[in-house]
Amino acid sequence: MRERARRRRRGQEAGAGAAGPGIVADRLPQLDWRAVVNSYRPVDILDEDAIERIHDASMTILEEIGMDFLSEEAREIAAKAGADVRPGSERVRFDRNLIAELIAKAPSRFDFHARNPAHDLALGDGRLIFCMVASAPNASDLEGGRRRGNFADYQDFLRLSQQLNICHLNGGYPVEPIDLPHRTRHLDALHAAATLTDKPFHAYSLGRERIRDGIEIARLARGIDAEQLKREPSLFTIINTNSPLKLDIPMALGIIEMARMNQIVVITPFTLSGAMAPVTLAGAIAQQNAEALAGIAFAQMVNPGAPCVYGGFTSNVDMKSGAPAFGTPEYARAAQIGGQLARRYGLPFRSSNVNASNAPDVQSAYESEMAVWGAVTGGCNMMMHALGWLEGGLCASFEKVMIDAEILQMMAEYLRPIEVNDDTLGLEAIRDVGPGGHFFGTAHTLARYDRAFYAPMLSDWRNFETWQEAGAEDATTRAHRLYKAHLAEYEAPPMDAAVRESLDAFVARRKEEGGAPAD
């Protein structure tokens, strides 16, 4: 049934743009799932000297200033591994040689397993994966307006993440399901992620119990034992340092628990230039680099070789209001420099698709594009918040999910390697057509036309008159219809009954036990 639907869609894909993106129930065109590989050379916007100066500054920060590790357990691990930790102080200082040694142990490429092997991912080495928006406290769509995060919307975002081939994984809770009880929320939320989708997902580092529950749910969903899980990373967590230069207890425990199980740790300092980091881009990135490397080095102290990702999230504030800004020129430049640094250390690089708009309007689109192009040309391997983010992260928008899906599909298509050979150069076709002719009916065209170009799913290429007669819908209105249609088409991915049972039983038991301790 699913297979038939896929074949049907594929056959009609090329026609998507032709009739306009009119949505018929059994025909939702989109790109097939595929591994996106960026084989273009990244944009190095700083020369090697400047990169070395930033590196050097960040090493000086770690050696002379150091970071506060609030967790005693973390400080003990750091001290044992050779960091400078003094009694009675939370401060941890790292010699640059120690950092270099530890960072060298982190793999430059690793696999990331889904419960459906067809959705397995890899990180590093040109691979690029796109995550659904994460951690928004509000959700919105054109029909229902903006509302507080809730479990119903949460599940709909998950369904879209499963439905859209260009969405490779979930990067957290797309929207916070505030209506679920706090202590057991992670159990219901992760159970939904593991059952409504068959793609990889994320668990929050909110204390030891929650992250352990997340690891167990990832293991059960794949139906594997702990040893196999250790060999095959199947879960990731985002670690935000408390910039400047602080690592709190839940984040430290997240690194410890995840690294011990060889699961993926993404260290992302939230270095807002002008607020939690210097007002200068160079300074903010030096601080980002210090914090990211300290976190990755710490993960390597726990488990040498643990899969880690270098996260960049440097943006700037509006200096009059203090409001964070996203998708700015500064953001694009910071993403590219972040990529240069990650490559210097041989680490996969995480960036994001962000904007500060309050509506899924042109501002949301042009700020997002600045972020996406900055990330892609910066050599990004993991794009967080790639679909659906609005308002600097305070809102997950259903329409923006569809707008971003189109933006990302276009980017995936842009990254497809170009073939230059006798066949594609088409000299014979040019000769046959000759001056003043046209290529519509040539054999060269007919053999290729249905697969030659990207066929959009949201963009409307009909002429103005046809578009007007059809109701003159703008792209955001079309995005609304499109996301509804995808929800209507959604089918839950199959899951082995025994696996499902074990997952249900685990969640039921942990809920009975009361879930995580109250904060």
Place this chain on the structure above:
Amino acid sequence: MRERARRRRRGQEAGAGAAGPGIVADRLPQLDWRAVVNSYRPVDILDEDAIERIHDASMTILEEIGMDFLSEEAREIAAKAGADVRPGSERVRFDRNLIAELIAKAPSRFDFHARNPAHDLALGDGRLIFCMVASAPNASDLEGGRRRGNFADYQDFLRLSQQLNICHLNGGYPVEPIDLPHRTRHLDALHAAATLTDKPFHAYSLGRERIRDGIEIARLARGIDAEQLKREPSLFTIINTNSPLKLDIPMALGIIEMARMNQIVVITPFTLSGAMAPVTLAGAIAQQNAEALAGIAFAQMVNPGAPCVYGGFTSNVDMKSGAPAFGTPEYARAAQIGGQLARRYGLPFRSSNVNASNAPDVQSAYESEMAVWGAVTGGCNMMMHALGWLEGGLCASFEKVMIDAEILQMMAEYLRPIEVNDDTLGLEAIRDVGPGGHFFGTAHTLARYDRAFYAPMLSDWRNFETWQEAGAEDATTRAHRLYKAHLAEYEAPPMDAAVRESLDAFVARRKEEGGAPAD
């Protein structure tokens, strides 16, 4: 008065984003006029081998297939310069050595003079200039809807081109002033371009008389003699070959007249892949390259050393409907490959900011961004249609002018070189703030905060609640208010009385003579 207004704006520029882009009559923040320089390394998406294969294919096209030159005068010039022209045939074939010799004569960088020297431009060598939309048959805004091109709208677009510092020049008629009589339209239109703005402009190659009138108006507006005009390019024309492989009479005469006076010729084949060019990107670009080089070589036959620009406009059609598409993944890739080829020949490169949307909506923004990023990372020197284009060029939108102005300002800011030194690395500030602090009140921040970041003119960074209370305007609605405010603020740039008189007299005389011959 103008100077005072400018100072006032500059002083308040940094605050633009803070209160939101509320528009107050005497305060329209924008970036100061500046030469935009792209010092980042362009993205080479093809390796050298692939570029050489495309080059080789285009040389084979010119040698073996050739181009039809419909103008006898052009064929005579070509024959005299060594091209293979046979009696009774329009076909012109070029030996690859002849092409190489001629292309080598074209300068890789040259100046482009405005009547106001403060608005002088340069082409090539990393410089990047942005043109107002050109040649749209319709105009639109939110208030008046879509209407046929007319002289009143035409003049308003010119006023915006003067008003917006990020708009460096006019690239043709922003909208066709259809209400002006056909034979004298160019006289009124170019008179308006020369008086309502003090930036460089364009004349259409629509027959010998019109292009000569254009050259004369450019000369008179600068108040210089013909010899100085020849030394100082002050006008440009776009030459579209009639793809595939044809050069019509008006375009050939445009090249001849402009090159003789050493004015700027931009050769842009309109190679729509799947229609007027092969359905494969490699083939379409091989054909683009053949046509562009033939045009530039022809200009060099007329006047060795004449300033020329390599134009790329390769896009694709929707293969079901035949409708042209713009701002597609294919478009972005074609722009980058076009840039690689132009650099191979040491020629300035022209690209465009295009989209196929019927409204100034998110589609128009994300397609435009694909085009702009493709162009900029492709090493574009001249971006045509940089502000205001919609509907694949069938409509000039006032709101889109403002949306694009923001997009281009962000790009100009992105291209500003990043300083990495002890001052910007800010180690002392990081040391002073220490773990857990913040940078808001530090001396390092206070000394820089008002100039540290890009301050938007259209984006609204206020939080959702404030934005909602203020009316919840989306960015397109704000763009409407903003363009109206710029028109209200517009003042005609000063012009020397004698210059004005000579210009008025020339146009009056030529109109009395009846203008250009009827077609």
